[in-house]
Amino acid sequence: MIKDITIGQYIAGNSPIHKMDARIKILCAFYFIVLLFVIRNPVQYAVITLFIAFMVKLSGVALKFILRGLKPMLFILLFTVIINIFMTPGEPIFELDIFSWTLSITKEGVVTGIYMLLRLIYLVIGTSILTLTTSPLMLTDGIEKILSPFRVIKVPAHEIAMMMTIAIRFIPTLAEEADKIMKAQTARGADFESGSIMRRAKAMIPLLVPLFVSAFRRADELAVAMDARCYHGGKNRTRMKQMKMSRYDIYAGIVFFVLSAILAIAMIAF
Amino acid sequence: MIRVKNLSYIYQPGMPFENQALYDINFEIPDGDFAAIIGHTGSGKSTLIQHLNALIRPTSGSIEIDGENICDKSADLKSIRSKVGIVFQYPEYQLFEETVYRDIAFGPKNMGLDEAEIKDRVYEAIKLVDFPEELLEKSPFELSGGQKRRVAIAGVLSMRPKVLILDEPTAGLDPHGRDEILGQIDRMHKENAGMTVIFVSHSMEDVARLAKHIIVLNHGRVAMDGEVADIFARGEELEKMGLSVPQITQLTRELIARGINIRPDIYTVDFAKNIYKELFCAREEKK
Ligand SMILES: Nc1ncnc2c1ncn2[C@@H]1O[C@H](COP(=O)(O)OP(=O)(O)O)[C@@H](O)[C@H]1O
Ligand SMILES: [Mg+2]
Numbered sequence: 001m002i003k004d005i006t007i008g009q010y011i012a013g014n015s016p017i018h019k020m021d022a023r024i025k026i027l028c029a030f031y032f033i034v035l036l037f038v039i040r041n042p043v044q045y046a047v048i049t050l051f052i053a054f055m056v057k058l059s060g061v062a063l064k065f066i067l068r069g070l071k072p073m074l075f076i077l078l079f080t081v082i083i084n085i086f087m088t089p090g091e092p093i094f095e096l097d098i099f100s101w102t103l104s105i106t107k108e109g110v111v112t113g114i115y116m117l118l119r120l121i122y123l124v125i126g127t128s129i130l131t132l133t134t135s136p137l138m139l140t141d142g143i144e145k146i147l148s149p150f151r152v153i154k155v156p157a158h159e160i161a162m163m164m165t166i167a168i169r170f171i172p173t174l175a176e177e178a179d180k181i182m183k184a185q186t187a188r189g190a191d192f193e194s195g196s197i198m199r200r201a202k203a204m205i206p207l208l209v210p211l212f213v214s215a216f217r218r219a220d221e222l223a224v225a226m227d228a229r230c231y232h233g234g235k236n237r238t239r240m241k242q243m244k245m246s247r248y249d250i251y252a253g254i255v256f257f258v259l260s261a262i263l264a265i266a267m268i269a270f
Numbered sequence: 271m272i273r274v275k276n277l278s279y280i281y282q283p284g285m286p287f288e289n290q291a292l293y294d295i296n297f298e299i300p301d302g303d304f305a306a307i308i309g310h311t312g313s314g315k316s317t318l319i320q321h322l323n324a325l326i327r328p329t330s331g332s333i334e335i336d337g338e339n340i341c342d343k344s345a346d347l348k349s350i351r352s353k354v355g356i357v358f359q360y361p362e363y364q365l366f367e368e369t370v371y372r373d374i375a376f377g378p379k380n381m382g383l384d385e386a387e388i389k390d391r392v393y394e395a396i397k398l399v400d401f402p403e404e405l406l407e408k409s410p411f412e413l414s415g416g417q418k419r420r421v422a423i424a425g426v427l428s429m430r431p432k433v434l435i436l437d438e439p440t441a442g443l444d445p446h447g448r449d450e451i452l453g454q455i456d457r458m459h460k461e462n463a464g465m466t467v468i469f470v471s472h473s474m475e476d477v478a479r480l481a482k483h484i485i486v487l488n489h490g491r492v493a494m495d496g497e498v499a500d501i502f503a504r505g506e507e508l509e510k511m512g513l514s515v516p517q518i519t520q521l522t523r524e525l526i527a528r529g530i531n532i533r534p535d536i537y538t539v540d541f542a543k544n545i546y547k548e549l550f551c552a553r554e555e556k557k
Contacts (some may be wrong), residue, residue, distance in 0.1 A: 177363075180358065180363075181363065181364055183320065183325050183358070184358045185364060186325060186351070187323060187325060187351055187355070187356045187358070187426070188351075188376055188380060188425060188426065188429065189376075189377055189380030189381055189429070190380060191380070205366065206366045210363055210365065210366050213363075213411070214363055
């Protein structure tokens with residue numbers, strides 16, 4: 001039931017994207033998101049579409065897994081498109097009178113709606129490629145490294161990364177636990193699936209209370225275990241796996257440079 | 271009567287993590303039986319019992335309870351689940367209500383019973399597990415581990431199931447707590463004629479004390495199915511599956527192998543006590 005959560009689901013592989021340094025990969029993903037929000041015209045969208053298709057192919061991850069990340073977003077995607085279609089002012093192409101209220105679809109609205117939809121879909125796919133090809137441990141290590149220059153302004157880089165590592169580590173554990181508790185309560189006649197929204201929200205109590213109790217218990221146990229092994233934060237810690245840049249990171253830099261150049265030309269030319 | 275036919279179950283079929291947990295399971299458990307399902311960790315015991323009240327549906331095969339196929343889409347799940355009660359492993363982790371009373375009342379309330387009937391059932395259930403009445407208004411989270419477990423078991427008993435399934439009910443208890451729970455389960459079965467009890471365990475000592483009928487699971491298959499004596503007579507096979515006969519049975523076997531005349535069907539220490547005493551007295555007299 002709750003097993004569909006894909007966050008932190010890493011699929012091991014041997015592709016050039018898998019082999020990239022986590023830090024560079026995170027920065028690339030970040031840069032890609034920025035690009036998504038500065039592009040404006042159809043030619044640029046076409047270029048980005050080609051690029052993302054290329055990345056999916058290159059990553060070697062089955063399309064099925066990448067698209068699975070979109071499923072929970074379906075509602076937000078739909079909502080964004082509808083809001084954009086109806087709320088953007090401009091030249092109306094279709095008007096509907098409801099009582100004294102005019103609902104109009106504008107040409108600008110349709111265009112913005114489609115652009116917005118593509119942007120969000122590519123955003124999810126882009127970040128999915130990042131999380132599917134990077135093990136959670138490398139990911140948080142990378143984030144720690146990227147954040148570490150900000151330590152001078154008191155950003156607790158190591159602690160943030162450790163918290164994320166722990167959170168990711170416990171997602172499957174808690175999902176499994178939730179599944180067990182749900183079964184146990186179902187066996188006692190609890191019904192999680194039918195009834196009005198209010199009823200269903202109330203039906204969640206027998207699931208949520210034990211789940212929280214167990215999460216706190218686990219947190220406590222983990223804290224004790226970390227203490228017992230003399231964990232004392234980020235200072236003077238060394239790593240078993242050192243991060244190293246490779247030629248793949250240089251290729252990535254070149255690819256993104258070329259992509260930026262093409263997008264810039266497309267911006268000026270069209 | 272519970273009848274399981276050609277039951278197979280695959281976790282996450284079609285996914286890369288696909289995992290077949292049960293292969294072609296067949297067995298019958300008659301009404302009023304005290305059956306034990308044993309097998310080492312990961313042999314599929316918990317998966318199997320979840321089928322018996324339709325918490326999960328078989329990949330193939332069928333389960334009949336009192337002649338009704340519970341895998342049918344049209345089967346009435348509510349009535350099946352009040353007929354077959356499952357006490358999960360570590361059931362104390364499912365407690366959630368503000369008071370013990372309300373937690374035990376959760377099952378009967380879901381069955382749509384009225385207040386008076388619910389009250390009756392709660393009191394009956396705590397009596398069966400020896401839980402003190404004056405703690406009923408306490409929060410279940412303030413109780414000790416052993417008491418929590420009793421409350422959780424009472425939470426299933428209050429539904430008055432016709433079939434009671436317990437998944438490793440003694441896991442994580444100290445020897446004293448274990449003896450108490452086992453004693454209560456035994457008494458429950460004796461007092462409620464007609465109630466079928468299915469006891470899941472990997473401990474032969476526990477099983478030897480209670481069960482009449484044993485089903486042994488090994489890697490998702492039924493490896494043995496029969497009377498206690500027949501199963502324990504196959505000690506070597508059991509050992510190969512990572513199980514063992516009770517220590518007292520092992521001892522007896524070795525004594526027999528060394529030429530001492532003693533009956534082989536000794537499975538519990540209590541029973542052994544008298545027989546060994548007689549044996550010693552006879553030897554003393556001979557001297
Ligand atoms: N929710 C689940 N998802 C996937 N596999 C599972 C799940 N629960 C159990 N399994 C697998 O099924 C097999 C049988 O497990 P289980 O029924 O829990 O055995 P037992 O109760 O005898 O220890 C094991 O290999 C286990 O890893
Ligand atoms: Mg189990």
